[in-house]
Amino acid sequence: MEDVLGRLERGEALPGEAFRVLRLARGRPAEAKAELSEAGSEKRLAETFEELESLVGLQSVKELVRELHAFIVIQKERAVRGLSAEPMVLHMVFKGNPGTGKTTVARILGRILKATGVLQKGHLVECERADLVGEYIGHTAQKTREQIRRALGGILFIDEAYSLARGGEKDFGKEAIDTLVKAMEDHKDELVLILAGYRNEMQQFLDSNPGLQSRFPIQIDYPDFTLDELMEIADGMLAKRQYELTREARQALRERLIRGRRVPYGDENAGNARLVRNIIERAMRRQALRLVAKGNLSRSDLQTIEAPDLDGAADGPVDLK
Structure with a gap:
């Protein structure tokens, strides 16, 4: 009963739900515990969908996530009703440029799949070629199985997955692919595999591996953000950090983003959310340098980023990952 009251106080149970559970607890404690657990799960699921909807852009991605949940x-x-149910093969391919939200959506998917009982943990394990491919015979299978073990009950997210097939016949990347395919069968009820990377490279990777294409029925394209969407992302980052732009700084940021969107992908300063983050963080440091020299600071000074703070922001080779 104390647990129920505590969860009610923390907002994890609505008053009506808590009342029903407390009433049940007097005679049927097991049912009471199950009902409260279900209420908490529904609340977490609702919060997860709110986070999904709060993401800038990605309308087609959001719609597909809602479809998956409904399915x-x-x-x-x-x-439950005794009708035939389709097997849920949820392995996915995410295709898009860096900074388009692939990893963020993968984390949200993990929480949704946990809340719906598909995955036990719903956590995300991120890895790339170096985490999977070894240096001698047998080493690759060992490294790949270790990443699979870490991801059981959740999602294994492999970034730049196409790099596993770039070394030719003698490359150990093929062994990693074979080990992953076997794990998809052996752990089909406790693992979701997501392969991610640039759109063209991922499509070529799948086209060259017909067996893989059929194992990933869900393929999601992540479009680049528009200029207005990048500005909206910047506003969110600034608000979270309690900074604001002057009118001139906003125009300077917009011009910087226009330049950044022309940079070829693969360059540190290519567009999308990573570019926005790099620009904002560099501007914050330049603002700090300006304020230290100024002295006698007001609260407004500490919060305001001016146009000069954005001069050269993220134009240099600074790595802000």
């Missing part, structure tokens, strides 16, 4: 819910309900 899972209905297939579970069909099974």
Whole structure:
């Protein structure tokens, strides 16, 4: 009962739900515990979808995530009612440039799949070629199995997955692919595999591996952000850090983003959310340098980024990863 009251106080249970659980607890404690747990799970799921909707842009991605959730819910309900249910093969390919939200959406998906009972943990394990491919015979399978073990109950997210097939026949990357394919069968109910990377490279990778294409029924394209969407992302980053732009600084930022969107991908300063973050963080440092020299600072001074603070922001070779 103390636990129920505590969760009510923390906002994890609504008053009506808590009342029902407390009433049940007097005679049926197991049912009471299950009902409260379900209420908490529903609240976390609602919060996760709110986070998804708060992401800038990505409308087609959001719609597909909602479709996946609805499909899972209905297939579970069909099974409960004695109807045939489609097997849920949820391995995915995310195709898009860096900074388009692939990793963020993967984390959100993990929480949704946990809340719906598809995955036990719903955590995300991120890795790349270096985490999977070894230096001698047998080493690759060992390294790949270790990443799979870490991801069981959640999502294994492999960035730049196409790099696993770039070394030719004698490259150990093929061994990593074979080990991953085997894990998809052996752990089909406790692992979701997401392969991610540049759109063209990922498509070529899948086209050259017909067996892989069919194992990833869900393929999601992540479009580049528009200029207005990048400005919206910048506003969110600044608000979170309690900074604001002058009118001149806003125009300077917009011009800097226009230049950044022309840079070829693969360059540190290419566009999308990473570019925005790099510009904002560099501007914050330049603002700090300006304020230290000024002295006698007001609260407004500490919060305001001016146009000169954006001069050269993220134009140099500074690595802000």
